Amino acid sequence: MPEPPSQFIRGLKVLYVEDDPAARAAFGAFLKRRFGKVILARDGAEGLEAFRSAPVDLVITDVQMPRMGGLALVEEIRALAPGVQVALTTAFEEVDVLVRAIELGVDHFLLKPLKQEAVEAVLLKAAKRIWADSLARQRAEAERDAAALRRTAVLGTLFQGVAHDFNNLLQAILSAVDLALLHLEPDSEVRAILERSLDHTEQARALGRRFVLLANPAGRRVPLPDLDAVIQEGVRKGLGARPVEAAWGLPARMPPVQADRAQLVRVFQNLAENAGEAMPGGGRLAVAADLWDPPASEAPAGQTGPFVRIRFRDSGPGVRPEHLPFLFTPYFTTKPRGKRRGTGLGLTVAESIVRSHGGQIRACPSDAGACFEVLLPAGPLPPAHA
Template sequence: MNNEKAIKLLLVDDEDAFRQALAKRLGRREMDVFQASTGEEALEVLKATPANVVVMDVKMPGMGGLDALSRIRHEHPGTEVILLTGQAAVEDGITGIRSGAFDYLQKPVETENLVNKIRQAFDKGKHRTDLAKEAEMRESLERQMATAERLASLGTLAAGVAHEINNPLAIIAEAAGYMRLLLKKEECATIPFHDQLEKALGKIEKSVGRAKRTTMQLLGFAGQPDAVYREIELDDLVEEVILLVSGQASGMGVTVIKEQNPCPIILWTDPHRLRQVLINLVSNGIAACDRGGRVFIGSAFSEGMAVIHVRDTGHGIPKENMDRIFEPFFTTKPPGQGTGLGLFVSLDIIKRLGGAIQVESKVGQGACFRVSVPRRGKACPEVSNDIDWRDKARELERRDNHGAGAH
C-alpha cells in the first residue's frame, strides 16, 4: 500500500454520486485523490496540481473524455490516463488507447481491478519520467563535455596566436617609444604636423597597451612550461595582490579589504599563476562595484584544500551570464575595455594547479568567487631547501588542525 500513498490521482466524472463514492473508496487505499466534474475542470486542476494518473469518464457534457485526453497527453506528458466507458461504447475505449490512453475500463468498475490498473499506469508514468530525466542528464553531460573540449582547443589556439603576436608587438612598442623620443627633441619641435604625429603616436601606444594585455592574459594560459612551484604563505600573496590592485581600486573609489585568517596558510604551489588569478578576481570585483563599493579577500582551510574567497558588493552576475563568464572573450564591459579572458585563463590555471573555482551571485547583491587549491600541489618535495620537509609537514598538520577547529 505504501506505493499507492505516493499516487496522485485525478478522478473526472460528471455523475457526482458515482465520482464521490469512487473517490472515497480509492482514498481509503491511501491514494491522494482529487476530483473534477468536466474535461475543462480537469485541465484546470492539473495545471495547479499535477497528477500521476487520471481516471476519466468518456461521456461528459462540454469537453468529452477523448478531447480532454489529447490535451492531457500534450500538456502533461508524464500523466497517464485511464478511461471509463459505458457498456456499449467499447470503440471509445479503443479510440482512447490509440490517442495515448494507458487503458480503458467499462462501467460499472470493480474497485480491485481499477486499483491494479492505476498502479500499473503509475509505474509506467514513473518509468517514462525516469527515462526522460536520464536522457536530460546525458544530454547535459554531453553538452558540458563538448563545451570543455571547445574551450580547451580555443584556448590553445588563442595562446599560440598570442605567442606569435607578442614579438611584433614588442617591436611596435619600442619603435613608438623611439618616435616619441625623437618628437620631443628640439629639432623636431617645428616640423610640419608635429601635433598630429604626437596624437597618432598616442593612439598606437594605447592600442599596443590593449593588445599587450590580451597577450599577457593568454600567455599565462595553458601548458606554459615554466610553472614554478614553491612554498608560500598565502597571507603574503594576498597582501601583494591588494597592493598591485590598489591603483585601480582607488581610481574607482572602491576599498579592498583583507579578511584576517586566524591561522597562517602555507602552500606549495605556483605563486605567479595564483597571483594572476587573484588579481583577475579582485580586479573584476572592483570593476563590478560603484564608488564606495568593497571587495573582501580572505582564505581558509577546507577538506585539505586552501580556499581563497573574493567577495564584492557590486552589481552581481545575471543568471543568464553565469554559464558564460568563463568562456574566452565573454565580457560585458564596454568595447575596448575588457578582454573577456580574465576568468577563462584563471579557471585554466586553477585546474592545472589541481583546484577549482566556484561562483555565487545574485543581481544587486554582489558576487563571491571561491578558489580552492591543494595545499601541496604538484612535485611537492620530500626535502626542500635543506629543510626537512617532513618536519614542515608536521608543522603544517599542527596548524591545520588548529585552523580546522577555528571554523
C-alpha cells in the first residue's frame, strides 16, 4: 500500500466523537497536531449532525455514549457515506459489540486506554487506505477526463467546421428570404409563410452558436464578483415564461470565480431550460449555492478546494438511473425532438464550458426530481463591507 505524503495527511479531515470531556480534549489535541481539521462531538447525535454538515475522511468514535451510541452513529454514517473510514475506541471487549461493529464495516479498533504507538499505527493505516482510494479514484477520473478531452477535441474540430459551413448556408437562405419579402404585399399568404421560415432559421442560428461553444468553450475569463447575479440571469433566461417557481438559496456573500460571464450564463440557462422542460405543467426549481471545501477523499481529481457549489434541484420526474451515464453525451435526450423540445446539446455544452473553467458538473443524488451540481474553483471572499 502506498505511503501518503505528509501534506496529504495534514489535509485530512477527522471527526472525533467522545462523551468524556477530558478524553475528548486530550485526544482531540493529539489529533489536531496531525491532521488539517478535527471536529469534536460530545455524543453520536452531535457527531451525526456534524458529519451531515461537513463530511470528513475519518471518523473516530467511542461506543458507549448518551443519546446515540457509537454503533448507531456508524450505522447512520454508513448509510450516508459507505466508503468513509471509521475507527472505534472502546474499553470493552464484549463479543456482541465487536461482532456488530464488524457487521457495520468498522475499519479500525482502538482499545482504551489509548496508547500512542497503537493510535499512531491505526491512524497511519487509515491514512494509507484513504490515500490508496484517492489515487484509484483520481486515476479513474483522469482516464475519463482524458477520454472526454480527446472526444471534445475531435468534436470541437468537427463542430467548428460544421458551424462555419452551417452559418454560411443560413446567411444565403436569410438573404434570399429577405429579398423575396421585398417583392411581396404585406397581406400576402406567401409572406406569412416566409416569415415563419425566418423564425425557424433563427433557431438554426442559435444551434450554430451552440456548435461554436462546443468548439471553443473556454472563452475570456475575468474575475466575476457577482456570481449570484450571473446565476439569476441564467435561470431567468432558461425558465422564460414557464410556470415554474424559482426558489433561491444564494448566500449574501459569494466568493468570486474566474470565468467568462456569458458562458456561465449559458450553463445556468441550459440547466434551467432542462428543469422547465421537465415540468411543463409547472413546478419548483430550487437553486442554492455554498462554499464547499471537500475532504481529500471527495475532491475532484487533481484539484483542491474550496469550490463554489451551485445546486439545481427541480420537482420534476427526475432522471432514470440507466440514463445517468449518457447525460452529457452529445445529442442524447429523453425528450421528443421538435421546435420546443431539446436537441440533446444543452448539457454537453454546459459540461464543456464548466470543465474548461477548471470545474465539474454532475448529477447529484435526489429522492425526487432531478438534481445537478456545478463546482467552480473559488477565489477569496470579498471583504464584508464590499
